[in-house]
Amino acid sequence: MIPWQQHVRNLYRLLMPTLFPSWRFFEQVGPSPRIEYRTNLDASWQSTSQLPDRLGPKDLLRRLFFSPAWNEHLFLISTATRLAVDPMLHDVTEIRARLARRLGQTGAETYQFRILFLSREGGKIGQFVIYESTVQLTG
């Protein structure tokens, strides 16, 4: 049981950056996170965000008004970044729940996920894994 003082402190910590935002958008473009999953241990890893090759004007217009999947992708990316910097159980739970919901709809019963970062190393793009989950149940 979390004491109420801790809830208040947590709310304060969350509220202050909205009242006094830092506005330091894209200050650094550093290593970029990706979340990958596989539905059995022998399968190859797949990205949670399969990008289309291109989007037509109709798709772009629709996404301007309604883009839940993409915004969930951005949320998962920021959660993965937070997990790398300041790990919290909440972040793992959030990624796990969203992947379980998504993969459960495809009929998969188990899955595993990992978080990796892409970074530029001497002109080439390399990757390093920072987190790998145990096998999870979708149900």
Added chain:
Amino acid sequence: MSFEVALRLVEIGVSLALIQRAFEHIHNEAKLFLPQLILAMLLLSGLASGPAAWGLWALCLWQLYRFQGAYNGGADKLAMLCLTCLAVAHAAPTPFWSEMALAYLAVQLVLSYFISGWVKLGNPDWRSGAALRDVFALSAYPVAGNLRAISERQNLTLFASWAVIAFEIAFPFALASPALLTGALVIAAGFHLSNAILLGLNRFFWIWLSAFPALIWFQARMFV
């Protein structure tokens, strides 16, 4: 633009942005976003703007707690700031403090451009175009595979980097005249639209535009 008109326009913009946001979530998180939809419609109607703004403020605080931060980064932070300023403007004991609340929103809007440009100017990777190249080459933002090719067009990314830095840093000077501000807001809207199209930041587009009337009123109040 009068204070009352500016406040009402911000209310309309914010309520539409929150309705858009509620529709994106309602399927999976109805408990959090159905009340948001109802309260945003109440704010849109103008029938009980003060209670609706406070209700939305409390609900968005709950969402901050639920997601342990802003679900959609800066866009949700600005939405919360807009709601705070609207709620305080309605609850303020005198017109002076109501105006101060809307003025705070306007000042934060100016800072959102200026600080963002200032920190980019201080980063050699932004000045050389390398940072923007990496946004397209390796960040998770580009919405389609073909956009990755932009990273190979070095002249374009260098030009675009400096265009963004120059626009963001120069933004406060737009307060000098209504014509300059109109021009700056048109460019800003185009900037947010291009971010929505290329990087999928659709919520930034709606919430930033909804705060523009506060800035138009502020400029007329302070500088004309």
